[in-house]
Amino acid sequence: MTTTETETTTTPTIQKGFAGQSVPRKEDRRLVEGQGVFFDDVKRHGMGYLHFVRSPYPHARILSIDVAPALELPGVYGTLTGDEVAILTDPFFQIAAEPGGSMKDYALAVGKVRYVGEPVAAVVAETRELARDAAELVLVDYEPLDVVVDARRALDDDAPVLHEECGGNLTYEGVWEWGDVDQAFAEADHVVKISELHFDRFNSTPLELDGALAEYNRGTGQWTITTNNQFPGFAVIMMAPAMRVGTDKLRFVTQDIGGGFGNKITSHPQLVACCLLARKLNRPVQWTEWRTDFHQSMSHGNERWFLDTEVAVKADGTMTGFRTKALDDAGAYLRYEPLGGVIWSQVAAGMYGWRNIRLEFTQVVTNKAPCSPNRGYSRMQHLWFTERLADIVAQELGFDRVEVRKKNYVQPGQMPYETPNGCVYDSGDYPAALDLVLELIGYDTVEERRAEAASRGKLLGFGIGSTLDSGTNNFGQSQLINPDLQFSGNNEVATVKLDIFGEIVVTLGTTPQGQSHETTAAQVVADILGCDVDIVHVRAGHDSYWNSHAGFSGTYASQFAVTGLGAVKGATDMLADQMKTLASMVFQCPKEAIELADGFARIADNHEAALPFMALGAIPNANNAGFPVDPPPMNARFVYRPPFEVPDKERKFGNLTLTYSMQIHACVLEVDPETGVYELVDYAAVDDCGVRINPKIVEGQVMGATAHAIGAAMFESFTYDDEGNLLTPNFYDYHVPHTLDMPPLRTSAVESPSPFTPLGTKGMGEGGGGGIHAISAALQDALRAAGGAIVTDSHNPYHRVFEMLTHPDEARAKVEVSNR
Amino acid sequence: MTPTTSLFVKVSVNGEEYEREVPARRLLVHFIRDDLDLTGTHIGCDTGSCGACTVHLDGVPVKSCSVLAAQADGAEITTIEGLAGEEQTPLQRSFSEHHALQCGYCTPGMLMSATALLEQNPTPTEDEVKIALQGNICRCTGYWNIVEAVVAAGKGSA
Amino acid sequence: MLLREVSYARPGTVEEAIELLAQNDGARALAGGQTLLNVMKQRAASPDVLVDLGRLDELRTISVSGTSLEIGAMTTLTSLIRSSEVEVTRPILAEVAATVADVQVRNRGTLGGNICVNDPTNHFPPLLVALDASMTIAGVGGERVVSAEEFFVGVFETTVQEGELLTKITVPAAGKGTGDGMSGVTLGAHGTYIANAAASVVDGTWRIALGCVGAVPVRATSAEKAFSGDVDDASARAAAKGVGATVDPPSDVHASAEYRRSLAETSIVRAVLQANERARG
């Protein structure tokens, strides 16, 4: 069961009307009646079904591909191979500078395969079953090559090289250093050393898999791609140059998307294959990815090692600095990477006051599925790391975990706080939020509960996971890893119009996957125009034809509440002004005299003089004769642009994100010392994302992030064997938590409005993996009574806990303390 | 009797009779989505694990990805499209009121499983709901609001 | 998703089914299909002919005859859970059935299917070995009855030959002095077993079977013999000790062989204590 409470520290910056209320979602009606429109629900006459031929080898040379047997099968429309792709397209644009920048990545494998499940050919046939039959008939002759699976081996002299053109497996390396690290260590009273920490590989496994319906019009040379890609702005700049066409030739259409969590950003290679086949076969081509395909090939979360970490600590428990070597495993291709190499630095210091940081970031490729954004992208790994440091320092030096946090947290008085690398934490009271979560979970009774559990033979553990959810990217940060890139800032678009019968129609550039944009946008519009949410119609999904998108349009990186709603507010303010202007023309009064309320534009001190929205909408649209000047169009388009500077490339310094939501999670678990099996028995989470337009929707996001974290900590892992086979290729072995795996949950919220955003809102939703941090901490706490193993992995299935119980010294050996 | 790779299947779906010739290998879920164009029933895995494809087969919730269309010959099937008449059911309304859905992809399967539970047990406890929904994966909500919505709908109808 | 081409037949009688299985090369009985159809999606099995047993209501009966409980092979797990006969004669069957997968799977999945698949992680193979169940197999030449231990031959393999059909599972009814228990570790609540043990005691005589440690259920004979007189935590632990060393379990992503050996011993202790408590009534 869940219980909820809310504390509001400050009143929001906008009037509370619909905003601030948990109004029911506009999306729900169609979705609970099975009337949603997901990409796979869309059909076209004569469309063919695409099935990919995938590599069974993690690393092999493709000697030959024979599609003839497939083409002979009745009902097969055609095929596509890597050789054709290499002729018809150019390699995808690479975000990386050298050496990663030389990588050649195509829609299908060309010459070589580099991970199990990599598409090597595609077949299109009359039915889904036939397409798979035909795919199984395609003969591919492979010459297997040695594989590298462990990132720590990828740079060895004898390691097999995935991309010869890159001259090795290194794709990016950079030293990120701020403050005076050497001095911090010189002045430290204690230095805690941790030889190895590992953040495991998993992803959010949205329930709907990737896919598209690609239609090609020979007359216009344009493709219409009905898909669930969640970042069309990115897909189009990847696809258009590769396909040697202008961006206008690629129309993206999305409506309902069955979850994304970042995992649906990098489907562009498969989309290109669909487009090429739609043109080649001159018929609509439909591709639906299946679960095993997705697990083997799509958007794994970055696996990261933290090696030779050292933390400088003063006698009073103040943590003054850390240095570490982060080794990031990008998998086989750099689809969105190496952006993970900079995104972490949005939260370089976590929630703490560390002023002296040195992090050597190295990214390598391995024979595993490509990594791409995944809920908490790159920051989650780093925040888990900073939380591990706090808990390990506390345990090894004998400090109280709560006190260490309160002492080292950035303090409310410091807000807005500039971090050592120039990021600005906009607002928040971290210590107060910690007190709140401790109260929710009954921290004062933990020791009693521990004793009671011990009487039942169980080891009880309590853990805290404090984490940040940085939202609204400054894409200028991409220049920190590749100075030649010409991206900076961010934007989002909305159009709002008053239509002929008085309806308000809103279109967005975003591609929601459950984030309820239709509802929250309507709430903002209704408050500004003084009308009911029911007359505000927000178009579902995204369509390039709406002219309501910009280069960064999409739904990713916790930003809608800032960029999306910022655009909605901007456009609605413009429309409101047009409506007042028009009303003032009709009433022959100054514009300032007009107010918008109760669905009317009326003279503020004479409510008799009122025009219904219908009348206003009709004038420019249908009844415009006799006006001395042109009536305003009742139609507004606004591009929201967050206030960003281009970061300093030399110092790697600057504000990389506009807002910093905060979550603190706390959990209590019980370990069975005989088996290593453990159960979450109590859980609480506090969220502060500034002004909440719709509290229930915000709470829903917190719950979702919590569930993902629990899954990642306990069950979910993309584990490969030494030979490069994925051992968890579907839900048989990749266990996703279900109802019975969920602990009781208490949530609470604090509202610290952002001073930097139009509505005082902050981006939120990703959640920063707070639960992973909390569960690692709680396990370490529980194990104190059984050998005192240190938790050095983010993923702790039963067998790993059993290892820690039976061989605690192996884990302890990774930690060393030196005192002055 | 000789085995065949194609056969006629007669089913009643949401009260409507359908007769189609289908390949013996076609799964019920593809038959419902692709042959009958009832796309409210979804697919989220390929191992019979996620429950997004849950429908009622002769009144019993089953995973339509783990049944051949041929096996359903002569059966009465209810899909998500068959739940609401003019009005939504109290359970559907409860899902909306309790924010029990985000992306909505698992929702049809959740509703079919929960509806079957409420038919047998009009006022289920929280634990009974969890057991009834264990075969339905949701990646957005963490289940808390879903369980709440079903319990509330039960209380409502009791 | 998406199966390879397969032929399908739906017999109306057991005789017809046996005929179809005997006369068609690569024919495979389709019971509930909850495992078979899904491994067919993965291409881990590709039968040429599916003989759908769905209409053989004669295989869906549950009855008590004399001192034994007779369960038709096509009895769904849901029916097991709801059966008063089962509740009265051998409740452990319903108790375990209720923890297999989920409601939808239990509505289609059958007891016969669960044991004919003989996936080493399945619940019923070790349980039925511990309960000393026997299986009735019908073929063109008539019926034969085998013990649970003889029944399980290998992974996905049983003694049921081409042209044969498992029709009935017979379990001795529990009398006074009988107690059954099953314990193990699963991947998530009610999930796939990582390791388990089923134990059954009848008037002080024990049968203990381990799951997930080999291709077929493994009798823990040393533990079975270890008990003399009162069973308590200490004697259960003593009995289980060393059993792990006698098995050769697989190592996989969920458990090393060493971990499975340890879980096997712990599971024995817990299953035995559960069974013992119930035997005492």
Add this chain to the structure above:
Amino acid sequence: MKLEGTKEFEAPREVVWSVINDPSKMAKTMPGVESFEIADDTHWSAKVKVPLGLGGLKMSIAFTKLEERPLEFASLNAKGQGVGALMNMTTSFTLSGEGEKTSMAWEADVKIAGPVGSMGQRVLQPIINQQVGNVLAALDTEVQAEKADAGG
């Protein structure tokens, strides 16, 4: 996956050698062989249907003899291809012993890729262990038959 073991035979080394060195005799020890062809004395191929209860796994396997030292050592590679599974096995036999007793130390490195390799993870090892057991038992039978022939 690496497997190894030692198998004792009640037969002279010559007899054991003559069996493991004779593709057609070895074929009889393999599970579910449907057809068998010898290309030359170092290359042969087989079509097998590994008897899995769920319907059997069809594979065509190409064998290559890698090395042999008569009466002492032989090693061969087997590449199998079937829908859903790719197998690559390198195996070697080392014979020792005197008179009527022969001891065969064997090693096998089995790699299985493809959907079966990944899906069947939790069941694959028991399957392989069991199949190896069957092969060794069958090999013993062949050796005894050969011994009988030789003797008779």
